[in-house]
Amino acid sequence: MSILKIFSPRYLFLLSLQIVLVGSVVAQAPASPSPSRILVRAGKLLDVRTGAEASGKTIVVTGDKVTAIADTSATPAAASDAVIDLTKYTVMPGLIDVHTHLTGANNFDPFFELTMTPGKEAIIGVENAKVTVEAGFTTVRNVGAGGFTDVALRDEINEGHIPGPHMQVSGPALGITGGHMDENLLPSQYHVVGEGVADGIPAVQHMVRQNIKYGADLIKIGASGGVLSKGDDPQASQYTEEEMRAIVADAHRLGRKVAAHAHGAQAILWATNAGVDSIEHGSYLDDAGIAAMKAHGTYLVPTAYLIDWMQQYGKLPVFYQQKMKDVSAVEKQNAIRAIKAGVKIALGTDAAVYPHGLNAHEIDVYVNQFGMTPLQGIQTGTINAADLMGWSDKVGELTPGHWADVIAVEGDPLKDVKVLQDVKFVMVGGKVEKVPGAK
Known part of the structure; x- marks a missing residue:
């Protein structure tokens, strides 16, 4: 193909039409849906105010916030939910x-x-x-x-x-x-x-x-x-x-x-x-x-x-x-x-x-x-x-309305705080930054 043909008006028009059509198809293609909620299934959930360590709890995250903490048995996952399994870990606020x-x-x-x-x-x-x-x-x-x-x-x-x-x-x-x-x-x-x-x-x-x-x-x-x-x-x-x-x-x-x-x-x-x-x-x-x-x-x-x-x-x-x-x-x-x-x-x-x-x-x-x-x-x-x-309404504990800042460790930090030196999972504002096994 000659360089003149490549840059002919008819060629450029057809090329532009192709680009528009492809762009239209891409725009109409459904994007991968983001989960409506993230369900963090905790093994033990540490309440840093009382020291209570509840079992069988789920942290419900919507966007960048904790929106609920409920019994796992009462929090089934919907089709649009993402589930994070931390049932082998102690879960606590970042x-x-x-x-x-x-x-x-x-x-x-x-x-x-x-x-x-x-x-x-x-x-x-x-x-x-x-x-x-x-x-x-x-x-x-x-x-x-x-x-x-x-x-x-x-x-x-x-x-x-x-x-x-x-x-x-x-x-x-x-x-x-x-x-x-x-x-x-x-x-x-x-x-x-x-x-x-x-x-x-x-x-x-x-x-x-x-x-x-x-x-x-x-x-x-x-x-x-x-x-x-x-x-x-x-x-x-x-x-x-x-x-x-x-x-x-x-x-x-x-x-x-x-x-x-x-x-x-x-x-x-x-x-x-x-x-x-x-x-x-x-x-x-x-x-x-x-x-x-x-x-x-x-x-x-x-x-x-x-x-x-x-x-x-x-x-x-x-x-x-x-x-x-x-x-x-x-x-x-x-x-x-x-x-x-x-x-x-x-x-x-x-x-x-x-x-x-x-x-x-x-x-x-x-x-x-x-x-x-x-x-x-x-x-x-x-x-x-x-x-x-001055951020007690944002961070420091896992409670509805706070940022979804979640960490998980193996073992019990109330028995040995050294386990906090090897954090396995990290979420900041609903975004996962580290998963078990990551170095």
Whole structure:
């Protein structure tokens, strides 16, 4: 066939007609029907409020929500239903981690840190979101990320473009000049400043509003020095109480909660009195801080397993090592004191300080080192975490109206919480992300 014939008007007309006819047939062909309901048949169904483990129950999922929980014998499958058989497993709500850094990697080589870009962070976040959700953590609070990469990650997950947990995100964490949230690795001639650095009440108010403008669901602040930052002291307060009061006032007025990185006793007390919603780490927590946290209803997020992981596997630059050793020597005992005193605890890991996907080891620490019952440990990562996030109507338990976030494990987590470290099945918002046998 000559090239002239291919492009003749008659040929092009016939070709166009064929395309239209084929398109019409395709459009008229019935699409594969999606199931009207998903019926999740549970072996045991764990009620994370009471500890009851009911047998023979079915979770009815419609769209992204749980619409009913009923006896399996009274819930026959209709022709349009999909059925998921988890009768060999204990089924429970997806877990929640309120202190993650999904766009961060477990690498503290200064060269790696200084060569990080928003593009790299975003790619790292895609990988870690998948790892985290497959570990059974279907909701996270991401407390600190560069370039608002956590905002982009959250949005892409919400659009269904990539797998991952439900996310609340903070964007860049706020901190003082030269503090834990600043960039302190380069000398003065480079004049590098951390994205969230703001000093003084007008500046911190502006930064809160800017973070919210660009998509932050919560505000993260540095109330004290940190461990993985050069040149500062974890025991030294950074933001003043007045600055933190201004941050909290703006954040709460605009519908956002505030998480305060705070190791030192004074920073914990000031941040609590300023009205923050959670104290992250709390290493040097003392009696005054405990009393204030109880009075204000402030949550403690212990991030405790990272101590065990660091002691066994950690390889840190010299200028971080002593700080990590000092904090590790006191943090767990002070967390135990807070728990015994009745301070509210929510599960947070600081994942990225150690590899993502090991999040459930935190519950093991709470139970087998801090003295919680297995149910109490599980509650830190379900109903307590949901309460801290302000999402008690969405996540944290399996009940009609909540998102269909479901996990399944072999064995009984009320007898051995270590089974939560090997989740077999994961559903997030009615979408299956992991099935038994998947690696």
